[in-house]
Amino acid sequence: xxxxxxxxxxxxxxxxxxxxxxxxxxxxxxxxxxxxxxxxxxxxxxxxxxxxxxxxxxxxxxxxxxxxxxxxxxxxxxxxxxxxxxxxxxxxxxxxxxxxxxxxxxxxxxxxxxxxxxxxxxxxxxxxxxxxxxxxxxxxxxxxxxxxxxxxxxxxxxxxxxxxxxxxxxxxxxxxxxxxxxxxxxxxxxxxxxxxxxxxxxxxxxxxxxxxxxxxxxxxxxxxxxxxxxxxxxxxxxxxxxxxxxxxxxxxxxxxxxxxxxxxxxxxxxxxxxxxxxxxxxxxxxxxxxxxxxxxxxxxxxxxxxxxxxxxxxxxxxxxxxxxxxxxxxxxxxxxxxxxxxxxxxxxxxxxxxxxxxxxxxxxxxxxxxxxxxxxxxxxxxxxxxxxxxxxxxxxxxxxxxxxxxxxxxxxxxxxxxxxxxx
Numbered sequence: 001x002x003x004x005x006x007x008x009x010x011x012x013x014x015x016x017x018x019x020x021x022x023x024x025x026x027x028x029x030x031x032x033x034x035x036x037x038x039x040x041x042x043x044x045x046x047x048x049x050x051x052x053x054x055x056x057x058x059x060x061x062x063x064x065x066x067x068x069x070x071x072x073x074x075x076x077x078x079x080x081x082x083x084x085x086x087x088x089x090x091x092x093x094x095x096x097x098x099x100x101x102x103x104x105x106x107x108x109x110x111x112x113x114x115x116x117x118x119x120x121x122x123x124x125x126x127x128x129x130x131x132x133x134x135x136x137x138x139x140x141x142x143x144x145x146x147x148x149x150x151x152x153x154x155x156x157x158x159x160x161x162x163x164x165x166x167x168x169x170x171x172x173x174x175x176x177x178x179x180x181x182x183x184x185x186x187x188x189x190x191x192x193x194x195x196x197x198x199x200x201x202x203x204x205x206x207x208x209x210x211x212x213x214x215x216x217x218x219x220x221x222x223x224x225x226x227x228x229x230x231x232x233x234x235x236x237x238x239x240x241x242x243x244x245x246x247x248x249x250x251x252x253x254x255x256x257x258x259x260x261x262x263x264x265x266x267x268x269x270x271x272x273x274x275x276x277x278x279x280x281x282x283x284x285x286x287x288x289x290x291x292x293x294x295x296x297x298x299x300x301x302x303x304x305x306x307x308x309x310x311x312x313x314x315x316x317x318x319x320x321x322x323x324x325x326x327x328x329x330x331x332x333x334x335x336x337x338x339x340x341x342x343x344x345x346x347x348x349x350x351x352x353x354x355x356x357x358x359x360x361x362x363x364x365x366x367x368x369x370x371x372x373x374x375x376x377x378x379x380x381x382x383x384x385x386x387x388x389x390x391x392x393x394x395x396x397x398x399x400x401x402x403x404x405x406x407x408x409x410x411x412x413x414x415x416x417x418x419x420x421x422x423x
Contacts, residue, residue: 001277001278001279002277002278003275003276003277004268004275004276004277004278004280004281005268005275006268007242007265007268007269010238010241010242010264010268010276010281011235011238011239011241011242012238013278013281014234014237014238014241014242014281014285015234015235015237015238017282017285017296018234018237018238018285018294018295018296019170019176019233019234019237019294019296020170020296020297021170021171021172021173021176022169022171022172023169023171023172024168024169024170024171024172024175024179024322025093025169026091026092026093026168026169026297027091027092027093027095027098027166027167027168027169027315027318027319028088028089028090028091028092028098028166028167028297029088029089029098029102029164029165029166029167029311029315030086030087030088030089030163030164030165030167030299031086031087031102031106031164031165031305031311032080032084032085032086032161032162032163032164032165032305033084033085033086033120033121033162033305034082034084034120034121034123034125034126034160034161034162034305035050035083035084035085035113035118035119035120035121036118036119036120036121036128037049037117037118038117038118038119039117042128042129043129044083044129044132044134045082045083045118045132045134046083046134047062047083047134047135047136049116049118050062050079050083050085050118050134051063051066052116053112053113053115053116053118054077054079054085054112055112056068056069057069057070057071057077057109057112058077058079059076059077059078059079061078061079061135061137062079062134062135071087071105071108071109072104072105072108073090073100073101073102073104073105074089074090074101074105075087075088075089075090075101075102075105075106076088077109079134079135080135080158080159080162081133081134081135081140081143081144081158081159082126082131082132082133082134082158082159082160083132083134083135083159084159084161084162085109085113085120087102087105087106087109089101089102089105091167091297094374095315095316095319095373095374095379096373096374096375096377096379098315099312099315099316099374099378099379103309103312121162121305122196122305122306122307122308123162123196123197123199123304123305123307123397124161124162124163124196124197124209124210124211124304124305124306125156125160125161125162125197125199125200125210125211125214125304126159126160126161126200126201127197127199127200127201127202128201128202129160129201129202130160130201130202131155131156131158131159131160131201132159133155133158133159134159138248138251138254138255138256139248139256139283140158141255141256141257142247142248142249142255142256142257142258143158143247143248143287144158145257146245146247146248146257146258146260147218147219147247149260150218150219151217151218153214153217153218154218154219156200156201156214157214157215157218157289160200160201160214161197161211161214161215162211162304162305163211163301163302163303163304163305164194164303164304164305164306164311164314164315165299165300165301165303166299166300166303166314166315166318166319167295167297167298167299167300168183168297168298168300168318168319168322169297169298170294170296170297170298175325176233176234177231177232177233178325178328178329178332179322179328180233180292180298181228181233181332182321182322182328182331182332182335183292183298183300183318183322184225184226184228184291184292185228185331185332185335185336185339186318186321186331186335186362187225187291187292187302187342187345188335188338188339188340188341188342188344188345188355189334189335189338189345189355189358189359189362190302190303190314190317190359190362191209191212191302191303191304191342191345191346192208192209192344192345192346192348192349192350192352192355192356192359192396193349193350193359193362193363193390193391193396194209194303194304194306194313194314194396194397195207195208195209195212195304195345195346195349195350195396195397195398196209196304196305196306196307196396196397196398197209197210197211197212197304197305197398198210198398200214206347207346207347208346208347208348208349208351208396208398208399209304209345209346209349209398211304211305212302212304212342212345212346213346213347215289215291215301215302216342216343216346218289219245221240221243221244221245222244222245222287222288222289222290223289223290223291224290225290225291225340225342226240226290228339234294237294240288240290241264241281241284241285241288242263242264242265242268243263243264243265244263244264244284244287244288245258245260245261245262245263246258246259246262246263246264246267246284247287248283248287249272249280249283250279250280250283259271259272264276264281264284267280289301291342300318304397306397307397309378309382310382310386310397312378312379312382312383313382313383313386316366316370316373316374316379316380316382316383317362317363317366317383319373320365320366320367320369320370320373320383321362321365321366321369323369323372323373324369324372327365327368327369330361330365331362331365334358334361334362334365335358335362337354337357337358338352338354338355338358341354341355349396349398349399350390350391350394350395350396351394353394356391356394359391360387360391360392363383363386363387363391364387366383367380367383367384367387370383
């Protein structure tokens with residue numbers, strides 16, 4: 001840990017830790033699940049039930065005394081503020097090995113949850129309950145307070161959404177700009193293709209991906225897609241980090257609330273009594289939520305949680321599209337006609353003809369590239385099936401209603417927008 005004295009020093013630190021270079025060998029995934037009790041009427045989760053379910057795998061954010069053991073195949077378990085359970089894989093060089101390991105750990109995890117009458121929702125947003133924060137750690141209390149000043153979306157984001165988050169290497173320095181651009185150009189197309197959250201808090205929102213709608217509306221300086229047409233993505237990312245407002249400050253034995261309207265750049269310029277450290281900057285970076293977040297590798301954060309084993313499809317699609325420069329270039333070309341159409345993708349999905357055409361091209365490229373990554377079997381069958389049953393028919397998972405709790409139709413209410421008004 002070192003004290004930071006200038007914006008230039010801080011930006012150099014961000015670029016060095018967030019954008020690491022080397023052969024693009026590894027892939028991983030983080031899977032989030034919203035959980036429902038097998039009970040009527042629907043009721044929110046609580047820390048005691050989750051701790052009982054997770055046992056020795058309980059993360060320290062939920063039980064500081066837990067050993068927080070990994071799952072048998074190496075995946076770690078974390079819990080999001082609203083009680084969403086997340087499984088984070090180890091990185092793998094082989095797509096098939098990644099899928100096998102995560103499927104095994106996910107089955108083990110879901111078995112533990114089932115013993116406490118908890119089941120995962122097959123969607124990317126809670127279709128029944130209002131947001132309810134389970135974790136009481138200072139970080140999330142401060143984030144909630146900061147987001148509450150902006151509107152209701154913050155609590156929904158923190159407590160009521162879930163995603164599939166593939167993680168990939170950035171690649172060599174010469175390839176960084178192209179790979180970074182490709183992951184963002186793919187965004188609208190794959191948001192539309194994997195949209196799986198048309199219902200939020202018991203109401204139809206008018207969006208195919210209510211989860212993405214919440215993220216885009218929450219705090220644009222923190223969550224909006226970046227300007228792609230920049231010469232140096234690492235420098236642009238570092239500038240964005242400096243200009244983003246603080247939402248939590250690590251303190252011992254105190255609340256972590258940050259003063260409103262103070263950016264990290266302001267802190268460096270003397271807005272707070274003590275200068276920031278690299279540890280403070282690491283915490284700040286973890287509160288940035290762009291569609292693609294740089295961590296040395298990159299996390300793709302714009303895909304809704306999928307039902308059952310269909311999380312394999314977005315992971316395989318990203319692996320395939322980023323596996324060879326020619327495939328990546330072709331994917332970029334396919335996505336250029338719909339560049340920047342994040343809002344349309346989240347609202348309309350593949351009902352938009354241009355997005356549907358781009359998705360068909362992108363998924364076809366992925367299908368053609370997959371044999372070089374994985375042999376015949378489940379992974380390729382799942383991607384083939386998703387292309388045939390969904391993409392080529394202009395359908396996303398949101399075109400099938402996500403279920404509420406067992407025996408409940410409580411989510412099938414009148415169409416409303418995200419703020420509860422009739423649409």
